[in-house]
Amino acid sequence: MGVIAPVKPTGGAIGIATVVAFAGAAACTQFLSLNMPFGGKLPDTVTNPEWAKATAEKMKSWEREGAGPITLNPIKGGK
Secondary structure (H helix, E strand, C coil): CCCCCCCCCCHHHHHHHHHHHHHHHHHHHHHHHHHCCCCCCCCHHHHCHHHHHHHHHHHHHCCCCCCCCCCCCCCCCCC
16 A cells, blocks of 8 residues: 655645535535435424414514613713
8 A cells, every 4th residue: 555645734735625524514414404314304393384484473573672772882972
């Protein structure tokens, strides 16, 4: 077997390695989420558009909790 020469960690080599790592992670994520190799199915909260609509309405109907408006320049004073 031959010996592989080490690669110097230059900016280009680091950039290429980063892109390859992200591409591999994206490929694995797509395979696992689309093919469901370990079985199971997507929950209704993902596949049912009515559920998403009801959740959005619920979030809009909740009262806002918190302090009054933020003063951008507290030295100058409020309004």
